[in-house]
Amino acid sequence: MYFLKQNIIIFSVFQKILGCQAIFYIQ
Secondary structure, three states, rough: OHHHHHHHHHHHHHHHHHHHHHHHHOO
């Protein structure tokens, strides 16, 4: 359960990084 929660946190951070890159490329 703890590992799964940690994985979700890592995935959300990774998604935020990709989102920031997408915004940067659009601008």
